Amino acid sequence: MLDLDLSSVGGIINHGGTVLETARCAEFKTEAGMKKAVSTLKKHKIEGLVVIGGDGSFRGAHQLSNRWGVPTIGVPATIDNDIAGTDYAIGFDTAVNTALQAIDRIRDTASSLRRLFVVEVMGRQAGFIALETGLAGGAEEVIIPEIDTDLEKMCQKIVRGYQRGKRSSIVIVAEGSESGGAFKVARQIGDRTGFEVRVSVLGHQQRGGTPTALDRVLASRLGAAAVQQLAKGDTDKMVGIISNRVEVSNLDYAWKFQKQTDLSLLKLIEILSI
Numbered sequence: 001m002l003d004l005d006l007s008s009v010g011g012i013i014n015h016g017g018t019v020l021e022t023a024r025c026a027e028f029k030t031e032a033g034m035k036k037a038v039s040t041l042k043k044h045k046i047e048g049l050v051v052i053g054g055d056g057s058f059r060g061a062h063q064l065s066n067r068w069g070v071p072t073i074g075v076p077a078t079i080d081n082d083i084a085g086t087d088y089a090i091g092f093d094t095a096v097n098t099a100l101q102a103i104d105r106i107r108d109t110a111s112s113l114r115r116l117f118v119v120e121v122m123g124r125q126a127g128f129i130a131l132e133t134g135l136a137g138g139a140e141e142v143i144i145p146e147i148d149t150d151l152e153k154m155c156q157k158i159v160r161g162y163q164r165g166k167r168s169s170i171v172i173v174a175e176g177s178e179s180g181g182a183f184k185v186a187r188q189i190g191d192r193t194g195f196e197v198r199v200s201v202l203g204h205q206q207r208g209g210t211p212t213a214l215d216r217v218l219a220s221r222l223g224a225a226a227v228q229q230l231a232k233g234d235t236d237k238m239v240g241i242i243s244n245r246v247e248v249s250n251l252d253y254a255w256k257f258q259k260q261t262d263l264s265l266l267k268l269i270e271i272l273s274i
């Protein structure tokens with residue numbers, strides 16, 4: 001076991017991942033697992049918990065607070081950015097920038113050889129990463145779980161683009177979309193257009209690397225706010241960022257409300273990529 005003191009958080013701001021090595025834990029979902037967690041907290045005289053994660057972690061935190069009286073504050077952190085109560089979750093901006101770098105590189109080779117690429121990004125059941133990387137990367141098309149895509153229409157637009165002189169096309173597919181993933185989409189586009197389509201699945205690289213300034217600032221602000229809430233005696237809450245202000249909401253907000261994807265971004269991508 002690792003004793004945490006002041007020096008434990010020195011020199012970590014520029015690293016991805018977690019020094020705590022914490023993760024979702026199946027045992028914690030059982031009564032026995034929860035009792036074990038509570039007795040461990042008591043044994044180590046831990047007076048309050050800051051739970052960093054997504055809605056699964058927050059559900060556990062809610063139980064700890066409500067059933068066992070452990071003061072608990074949630075800090076939203078997931079590249080998927082699918083947590084209500086915050087505009088941005090920690091990790092999202094870094095993941096978007098990582099995916100964007102990959103897309104920029106793919107664009108170079110695609111333009112050189114007049115190729116069409118289908119690029120799959122993460123995001124679980126949400127299209128936040130796909131939409132932001134799509135817009136920032138000048139993608140021709142973005143397929144997300146929140147909306148059905150008309151593949152035939154999409155293919156016609158891609159063909160028109162090449163006829164007008166486009167040198168490349170990039171279709172971004174969110175992993176959770178109904179389309180069945182990048183390989184299936186690539187096959188369907190190939191069958192409909194006759195183009196040779198290449199696929200790139202970006203995968204777990206989106207979950208590591210040097211955090212962006214935006215993520216570092218967000219993590220610093222939310223971390224400090226979480227500690228302040230605990231110091232005030234608050235519990236069963238999460239801290240988030242709304243319109244660039246730190247806001248506090250009930251933990252259960254994170255799973256009772258579905259965060260809405262801004263579909264106007266999809267429209268904008270369609271207009272800008274004509």
Ligand code: F6P
Pocket residue numbers: 078079080122123124175207
């Ligand atoms: O929730 C974050 C996330 O990276 C999702 O985008 C992805 O679907 C999932 O985790 C991958 O999980 P694992 O690392 O267990 O394969």
